[in-house]
Amino acid sequence: xxxxxxxxxxxxxxKEILKAFNLTVNKGEVHAIMGPNGTGxxxxxxxITGREGYEITQGEIWFNGELINDMSPDERANKGIFLSFxxxxxxxxxxxxxxxxxxxxxxxxxxxxxxxxxTDFLKKMEEMKNLVExxxxxxxxxxxxGFSGGEKKKNEIFQMAMLEPTMAILDETDSGLDxxxxxxxxxxxxxxxxxxxGFVVITHYQRLLDFIxxxxxxxxxxxxxxxxxGKELALELEANGYExxxxxxxxx
Amino acid sequence: xxxxxxxxxxxxxxxxxxxxxxxxxxxxxxMTQIRRQAFEAFKSGGLPRRTEEKWKxxxxxxxxxxxxxxxxxxxxxxxxxxxxxxxxxxxFTTQVxxxxxxxxxxxxxxxxxxxxxxxxxxxxxxxxxxxxxxxxLHFGKIAQHNQHGFSVVNKGLFQDGLFIYVPDGVFVExxxxxxxxxxxxxxxxxxxxxxxxxxxxxxxxxxxxxxxVNHQSSLINTVxxxxxxxxxxxxxxxxxxxxxxxxxxxxxxxWQSRNSRVKVNVITLNGGTIRNELNVxxxxxxxxxxxxxxxxxxxxxxxxxxxxxxxxxPHCNSSELFKGILDEESTAIFNGYIHxxxxxxxxxxxxxxxxxxxxxxxxxDTMPFLEIYADDVKCxxxxxxxxxxxxxxxxxxxxxxxxxxxxxxxxxxxAAEVTDKIDIxxxxxxxxxxxxxxxxxxxxxxxxxxxxxxxxxxxxxxEIDLSKI
Numbered sequence: 001x002x003x004x005x006x007x008x009x010x011x012x013x014x015k016e017i018l019k020a021f022n023l024t025v026n027k028g029e030v031h032a033i034m035g036p037n038g039t040g041x042x043x044x045x046x047x048i049t050g051r052e053g054y055e056i057t058q059g060e061i062w063f064n065g066e067l068i069n070d071m072s073p074d075e076r077a078n079k080g081i082f083l084s085f086x087x088x089x090x091x092x093x094x095x096x097x098x099x100x101x102x103x104x105x106x107x108x109x110x111x112x113x114x115x116x117x118x119t120d121f122l123k124k125m126e127e128m129k130n131l132v133e134x135x136x137x138x139x140x141x142x143x144x145x146g147f148s149g150g151e152k153k154k155n156e157i158f159q160m161a162m163l164e165p166t167m168a169i170l171d172e173t174d175s176g177l178d179x180x181x182x183x184x185x186x187x188x189x190x191x192x193x194x195x196x197x198g199f200v201v202i203t204h205y206q207r208l209l210d211f212i213x214x215x216x217x218x219x220x221x222x223x224x225x226x227x228x229x230g231k232e233l234a235l236e237l238e239a240n241g242y243e244x245x246x247x248x249x250x251x252x
Numbered sequence: 253x254x255x256x257x258x259x260x261x262x263x264x265x266x267x268x269x270x271x272x273x274x275x276x277x278x279x280x281x282x283m284t285q286i287r288r289q290a291f292e293a294f295k296s297g298g299l300p301r302r303t304e305e306k307w308k309x310x311x312x313x314x315x316x317x318x319x320x321x322x323x324x325x326x327x328x329x330x331x332x333x334x335x336x337x338x339x340x341x342x343x344f345t346t347q348v349x350x351x352x353x354x355x356x357x358x359x360x361x362x363x364x365x366x367x368x369x370x371x372x373x374x375x376x377x378x379x380x381x382x383x384x385x386x387x388x389l390h391f392g393k394i395a396q397h398n399q400h401g402f403s404v405v406n407k408g409l410f411q412d413g414l415f416i417y418v419p420d421g422v423f424v425e426x427x428x429x430x431x432x433x434x435x436x437x438x439x440x441x442x443x444x445x446x447x448x449x450x451x452x453x454x455x456x457x458x459x460x461x462x463x464x465v466n467h468q469s470s471l472i473n474t475v476x477x478x479x480x481x482x483x484x485x486x487x488x489x490x491x492x493x494x495x496x497x498x499x500x501x502x503x504x505x506x507w508q509s510r511n512s513r514v515k516v517n518v519i520t521l522n523g524g525t526i527r528n529e530l531n532v533x534x535x536x537x538x539x540x541x542x543x544x545x546x547x548x549x550x551x552x553x554x555x556x557x558x559x560x561x562x563x564x565x566p567h568c569n570s571s572e573l574f575k576g577i578l579d580e581e582s583t584a585i586f587n588g589y590i591h592x593x594x595x596x597x598x599x600x601x602x603x604x605x606x607x608x609x610x611x612x613x614x615x616x617d618t619m620p621f622l623e624i625y626a627d628d629v630k631c632x633x634x635x636x637x638x639x640x641x642x643x644x645x646x647x648x649x650x651x652x653x654x655x656x657x658x659x660x661x662x663x664x665x666x667a668a669e670v671t672d673k674i675d676i677x678x679x680x681x682x683x684x685x686x687x688x689x690x691x692x693x694x695x696x697x698x699x700x701x702x703x704x705x706x707x708x709x710x711x712x713x714x715e716i717d718l719s720k721i
Contacts (some may be wrong), residue, residue, distance in 0.1 A: 049650055052642070075650035089647040093665025102661065103651040110652065142665075143647075159651065 003022035019223035034222035065199035082165030096138035150181035186211030206238035259316035280568035290408025292595035299401035344678035346429035354442035369420035394477035420451035469497035510536030516543035549582035578614035
């Protein structure tokens with residue numbers, strides 16, 4: 001078991017957003033989480049990655065057999081959890097190269113490995129840039145500064161490729177992408193899929209799931225998963241919308 | 253100023269003034285007259301108090317009750333500058349002009365050197381006699397704006413200072429590095445005065461380094477007057493890394509002629525109480541001034557940047573960017589004043605001051621101020637005070653970078669906007685490195701030079717017997 005979330009309750013400013021949320025992700029699996037706006041999908045991503053202000057009031061998050069409820073965001077990251085941000089942050093003055101090298105070396109240090117050599121680092125940068133079809137020079141560019149919407153999302157996948165996480169959460173990576181950029185992003189994700197890692201793909205639309213084919217689809221509503229199924233569930237949602245789910249929940 | 257209300261320092265200054273003729277017997281008649289005028293001005297004005305607008309948040313009033321001494325006579329220096337001072341920046345050499353306790357450091361040398369290309373460098377005391385036409389034309393004429401009690405004292409009591417004359421058309425290849433070191437067993441008030449004259453079409457890069465090598469509290473009061481001739485280019489770096497108890501007033505006034513270009517970078521890394529004054533007078537059409545500053549303070553330090561730009565004539569550009577990071581209980585003041593004259597049409601004047609407060613106890617007073625009398629101008633100003641961006645912090649930490657390093661990266665990035673403007677690459681790399689060290693808390697007061705950031709192998713020692721001075 002890679003990720004095991006048990007009975008998770010998360011509050012922001014005293015307001016409960018996640019309610020008795022359960023999810024298990026095994027190695028080699030891709031899980032899609034769908035659902036209408038405001039049901040707690042991004043809160044889930046924040047809780048798994050340890051973002052400040054998201055208080056776990058009840059429940060457990062287990063990652064690779066370790067309880068991570070109280071771990072700092074950087075420790076979780078170094079243990080292999082990666083979040084592709086819905087809104088990647090612009091950081092003027094921090095160059096992409098410096099940022100990636102610092103991040104990569106932080107992880108290596110965490111794993112008692114020596115820092116990456118300049119040659120190996122640049123080689124890897126080049127390789128991963130090609131994977132997500134980033135053609136511009138990143139060396140002198142600040143993190144996400146002046147990047148177009150598509151470039152920002154490609155940059156998230158680029159970082160994921162550089163850091164090789166075992167658990168990647170993609171938070172609405174498809175939002176704001178045209179079809180070509182979407183294909184590129186999906187291609188990058190598919191190339192990184194392996195037997196020893198897992199993905200949680202948060203999305204509103206079926207569209208992304210045509211390219212990143214999930215093993216499981218879950219529907220979230222009002223802070224917990226209300227329906228789970230295979231990839232065909234996504235098609236059903238695309239055809240019928242979320243109303244029937246809401247009605248089913250209301251009946252219960 | 254009434255004698256009865258005089259502070260300890262003011263009384264000491266008055267006493268010092270009363271022996272003017274004795275202390276400065278070698279002055280030219282012109283200089284003697286200036287010193288006497290300053291004496292009269294001081295008698296009525298005294299030193300500034302917090303009740304004055306431009307000093308209201310300043311901690312300078314703390315020096316008023318300090319018992320300070322003056323070094324009236326020039327001590328003998330026996331060793332070469334290279335023996336006591338060594339500045340090593342890879343790929344960057346400078347011509348070093350050193351001052352120790354306010355006196356020009358020239359063992360066995362003529363106090364004024366004349367180079368083959370006509371460049372003159374040396375002691376201002378010698379220059380008043382040897383080059384009276386140049387000296388009398390500019391001395392006291394450039395530092396006109398925002399004068400106060402300390403400037404008056406400087407004019408009347410300056411011990412020594414650097415004189416530079418760059419003749420028309422001369423490009424000074426090597427940067428001139430002015431090192432001001434303080435090392436004394438007593439509390440000193442040091443008054444130095446520099447005069448720099450750039451002829452037409454000339455070029456000069458000048459680094460003004462304020463440094464302390466001991467842990468005594470001194471009061472360093474420096475005034476620099478810089479005349480920039482037509483189409484001349486000046487690069488000025490002011491670097492400050494002094495001890496936590498020293499008070500420094502570094503007042504620089506620049507006069508810019510037609511089509512001249514001036515770039516100033518003020519880099520304040522450490523210091524007890526620092527007041528940086530920068531007065532730029534754009535007096536010739538097409539003149540450009542690019543004024544930048546970065547200050548990184550902590551403990552109970554204070555830095556005060558007073559920047560005044562006078563757009564006297566049309567078609568001039570000025571831009572100001574001052575940024576600071578304030579940690580612990582440190583304070584910063586930024587007072588940016590842009591004055592655009594009625595005739596100064598087509599002026600472009602921009603000003604920005606950004607601050608990051610690292611603790612709830614750090615404090616910034618920022619006062620951007622525009623006074624515009626012309627109607628066809630582009631002017632803007634802005635000031636911000638904030639904390640590090642939480643969104644950016646989380647983004648960095650989500651990538652595995654720990655909290656401390658994430659903070660450092662963001663602070664460093666904040667400072668880089670200013671340090672990026674340093675054109676001399678080896679110098680920029682070195683200063684960026686110092687900023688990193690400063691932010692990591694690894695930068696100590698360098699024993700040799702503000703730029704020498706590696707730990708010196710041999711501690712610097714001065715062999716000066718102050719009891720004989």
